[in-house]
Amino acid sequence: MNRKRINPAVLVIIMLGIGLQITFAHSVFTNIGVIIITCLYLSYCKTSSKLLILTSLYAFPLALGSWWSFIAFGTGDVWHIAWIYASRVYAYLYLGAIVTLTVPIKDILLSLALHLNLSSTFVYGLLASFNLLGRIKSQYKTIRYSAMMRGTTYHFWNPNLYLRIIIVALNWSQDLAEAMTSQGFTEGAQRTLTYKDNLPKWQWGLAALLILLYFIFSFLVRPW
Amino acid sequence: MQTVDHTKKGWSVKDVIFLAIIAIFFGIIYQVWSFAYYAIAATPLKPYANDLTLGVWIMAGPLAGVLLKKVGASVVGELLAAAVEMLLFSSWGASTLISGFVQGIGNELGFAATGYKNWGKLGLLLSTIGSTIITFIWDWFQSGYSAYHVGLLLSLFIIRFISIGFFSGILVYWIKKLVDKSGLIK
Numbered sequence: 525m526n527r528k529r530i531n532p533a534v535l536v537i538i539m540l541g542i543g544l545q546i547t548f549a550h551s552v553f554t555n556i557g558v559i560i561i562t563c564l565y566l567s568y569c570k571t572s573s574k575l576l577i578l579t580s581l582y583a584f585p586l587a588l589g590s591w592w593s594f595i596a597f598g599t600g601d602v603w604h605i606a607w608i609y610a611s612r613v614y615a616y617l618y619l620g621a622i623v624t625l626t627v628p629i630k631d632i633l634l635s636l637a638l639h640l641n642l643s644s645t646f647v648y649g650l651l652a653s654f655n656l657l658g659r660i661k662s663q664y665k666t667i668r669y670s671a672m673m674r675g676t677t678y679h680f681w682n683p684n685l686y687l688r689i690i691i692v693a694l695n696w697s698q699d700l701a702e703a704m705t706s707q708g709f710t711e712g713a714q715r716t717l718t719y720k721d722n723l724p725k726w727q728w729g730l731a732a733l734l735i736l737l738y739f740i741f742s743f744l745v746r747p748w
Numbered sequence: 749m750q751t752v753d754h755t756k757k758g759w760s761v762k763d764v765i766f767l768a769i770i771a772i773f774f775g776i777i778y779q780v781w782s783f784a785y786y787a788i789a790a791t792p793l794k795p796y797a798n799d800l801t802l803g804v805w806i807m808a809g810p811l812a813g814v815l816l817k818k819v820g821a822s823v824v825g826e827l828l829a830a831a832v833e834m835l836l837f838s839s840w841g842a843s844t845l846i847s848g849f850v851q852g853i854g855n856e857l858g859f860a861a862t863g864y865k866n867w868g869k870l871g872l873l874l875s876t877i878g879s880t881i882i883t884f885i886w887d888w889f890q891s892g893y894s895a896y897h898v899g900l901l902l903s904l905f906i907i908r909f910i911s912i913g914f915f916s917g918i919l920v921y922w923i924k925k926l927v928d929k930s931g932l933i934k
Contacts, residue, residue, distance in 0.1 A: 543842035547890040585786045586840075589794030590891070596792035598895045609892045620834060620841025629835050649764030650831070653772060657836070660772045680777050680804070681915070683922035687930065690815065690923070693769040694932055701762035711761055 529569060531723040532632040533639035534731045535623045541735035543619055546612060549742035552604070555611035557741065561734075562618035569626040576625070579617065587613040604748070629654055635721050645711050652700050663692055759824070767812050771829040774808050775836055795900065798891065799908040802883065803915030809855040810875050810916045814867045814924045815933060822859060822875070826852030843890065850886045854879030855916070869921065876917040880909045 530538075542558060549555075566576060591610035594602050623632065633651055636642040667688045671678045678685035741747065781804055788797035812825020830848020834840075840847070858875025859867065884905055887893045893901060927933055 539842045540846065543846055547843075547846070547886075583840075585790035586794070589789040589791060589797070592792040593794045594892065594895060597795070597897055597900050599897055600895055602895075605892060605895045616843040617841035620844065623842075624835055632835075643759075645759055645761050646764050649761045650768050650828075652761075653765050653768035654832075654835075656769065657772060660769060661776060664773060664776050680781060681919060683919060683926055686811070686919075686923045687926045689770060689773045690927060691930075691932065693766050693773070696769055697762050697766035700765050701760070704761060709761065 529626065530730070531639070531721070531727055532623065532627045532635040533723065534727045535627065536632070536636065537731045538734055539619050539623050541731065542738050543616065545738055545742060546615055550608055551742055551747050552607045552611050553747040554738065554742045555608065555615040558615040558738070559611065559618055562622050565622055566618065566625065571625045576621070579621065580614070583613055583617045634719060638721050639723055643712070644715060648704065648709060652704065656696065763816060767825050767828050768832060770811070771808055771832040772836070774829050775832050778805065778833065795891070795893070795896065795904055796907065798887070799904045800911055802908055803911035803913070806851045806855065806879055806912055806916045807920060809852045810872060810920045811923065813855060813859055813875065814872070814920060815927065817867050819864055820856065822855040823849065823852035826855065847886070847890070851879055851883055854882030857882065872917045872921055876909070876912045879916065880912050884908060
């Protein structure tokens with residue numbers, strides 16, 4: 525359980541630093557490199573393999589569609605292009621997974637607040653809302669059922685659906701924000717930290733190294 | 749002890765929670781919606797699926813803009829929706845957050861062009877134009893649109909504008925009118 529892990533803030537930096545570059549890179553090999561390295565880290569973190577297989581399957585239509593569309597409508601070296609964009613789907617997927625599947629949401633947000641100065645208003649506001657996830661899901665059903673009882677179906681292009689959503693969001697955000705301030709939450713104030721979050725310096729070095737390596741391979745070496 | 753500063757103009761925790769709750773609702777709508785997307789996306793028609801459905805993914809940004817009427821509301825709104833999506837629902841992984849940011853910027857540019865004075869028809873029209881152009885440029889690189897035939901690109905651009913125009917323009921305008929009529933937000 526207590527294996528050493530990369531700090532979530534560093535993972536986010538790696539994800540964005542490499543993710544942005546992937547958009548402009550044209551190489552199947554570097555995409556595969558990203559896939560291999562991220563999958564190694566995921567297995568090191570003992571991420572549930574069932575979950576990984578499920579997300580991989582879920583992304584398969586996207587990869588297949590990308591691949592096929594270039595074969596059908598592409599210009600130039602369509603086979604190369606098709607494989608670039610198909611592998612890119614998975615490079616993005618696992619790059620996201622090293623953040624979202626290895627660390628709980630709460631740890632990601634707190635680490636971002638601590639190490640990257642994300643404002644506490646956003647961190648705690650987001651945390652408060654994520655705790656409502658279950659209630660929001662059932663509320664969505666309630667909104668649709670109550671409309672059905674009045675003989676209307678709320679399709680997602682019906683503005684009334686969004687009005688209901690906005691009303692709920694307004695009420696709940698008001699209540700939650702008041703609850704938080706009455707419990708002593710002050711926006712922008714100095715906070716007492718009740719959790720420990722270690723970030724050894726070498727991890728920043730690791731992030732910089734990985735981002736730089738990716739840059740060198742994708743834009744200077746440029747393998748197939 | 750005074751813990752709430754009512755004169756503050758920036759982002760309050762209430763705004764953040766408000767947008768995040770809307771973003772989670774959007775996440776649920778996206779999940780239902782993505783079945784239709786996946787059905788087309790698994791075929792060579794994937795670029796059509798992208799552009800046809802893009803308006804729905806983008807809606808959260810302009811909606812946040814017209815509801816909060818703040819500088820940066822569209823970017824933050826869209827970024828929050830993307831963050832929620834990435835953390836809870838997504839199969840796009842890392843690109844979710846980056847795309848969300850880019851889409852938000854597109855919408856934001858439209859509102860900025862009116863000097864953040866018009867949050868009605870003109871602001872929304874410019875915001876839809878802004879996000880159509882910016883997201884198209886983005887897909888030129890990210891989704892490899894640079895490699896498609898010109899004919900396909902033209903039709904994609906038009907489809908994209910119609911999708912964004914309807915969902916992020918007309919539908920958001922209708923929602924705004926309903927909200928204004930109800931007097932919920934002053």
